[in-house]
Amino acid sequence: MVSADNPPEAASVGGAIAIGARRPPAVVEGSPLWRDVRDGLQRNRLWLTLGWNDIRSRYRRTMLGPFWTVLSTATLVGALGFVNAVLWNISISTYLPYFCAGYISWLLFQTIIIEGCSSIIASEAIVKVVRVPYSVFIFRVLTRNIIVFGHNLTIFILVALIFGVTVSANTLMLPIGLLLAVINYAWVGLLLAVVCARFRDVIQLVTNITTILFFVTPVFWQPAQLDAAPLARYLLADANFAYHIVDVIRAPLLGQMPEMLSLIYLGTSAVLGFVLTSLLLRPFYNRIAYWL
Secondary structure, eight states: OOSSSEEEEEEETTTTEEEEESSSSSSOOOOOHHHHHHHHHHHHHHHHHHHHHHHHHHTTTOOOTHHHHHHHHHHHHHHHHHHHHHHHHOOOOHHHHHHHHHHHHHHHHHHHHHHHHTTTHHTTTHHSSBBBBHHHHHHHHHHHHHHHHHHHOOOOOHHHHTTTOOOOOOGGGGHHHHHHHHHHHHHHHHHHHHHHHHTTTHHHHHHHHHHHHHHHHHTSGGGGTTOHHHHIIIIIIOOHHHHHHHHHHHHHHTTTOOOHHHHHHHHHHHHHHHHHHHHHHHTTTTGGGGGG
C-alpha cells in the first residue's frame, strides 16, 4: 500500500509521468527546500513538457492561438498609452514604449504570482499519488508564463520599431534581468503555493494585493513624478519589490541600464528569500500532501 510519507516516485520518461521507482524515506538530512529544488531542476524535461502542454491546451482549436493574448495586451497598451500620454502631457513616442515595456513585465509578475498560489492545489491528483518535487509545479508555471512573455514581447518590438527605441549595449542586460526575476519568482511562487495549500483564503488576498500593486507601482507612471515627495517615492518605488522586478526587465528593453538599486535589491532578496522559505518549510514540508 502507498502511504503519504512514502509514495512511489514520479519519473519523467519522454515528458510523461511514470510511476514505479520509490524514493528514500521522506525525512532525510539537509534542507527539504534545497533537496526539492535540486530534484525539480533535474526533472527539467517534465516541467518543460507540462508548461508547453499548458500553452497548447489553452489555445487548442482557436484560429489565432496565443496571439489572442497578444491582441488583448496590444489593445490595452495602445488605449491606456494614448490616454495617459495626453492626460500627463507626455510625448506619445516617449510614453508608449515605457508603458508597453513596463506592462508586459508587470503581466509576467502578476500571472506568475497568482498562478503560483494555486500551482500545488491544481496538481492535487499528482501529489496524492506520486512523489514529485513541489518545485516542478512552480517551474511549470514559470515555463508557460515565460512563453507568454515571449509572445507579448512582439508587441514591444513593434512599438520600438515605430517610435525608434534605441538598442544599445544595455539591452544585453535583458537576460540577466530576466534571470534575476525568475530566481525571485521561484522562491516567492513556492512559498505562496505551500501557504495557499494550507490556507486557501490567501489566494484571494494575493489576487487583491496584486491588483492594488498595479496602481501604486511605477508601471504606467514614472518614479520621477514622486521626486517632490521623497517618502512616497521610497515606499512606492525604492522599497517596492514589484517595482524592482519590473525595472530589471523594462530598462534593458528601453536600451537603459537597470538601476543598481534594483540589481542589489533583487540579488539580496533572492538569497534571503530562499533562506526564509527554507526555514519556514522545514517543519511542514512532509505535511503538504495532507493539506490537499
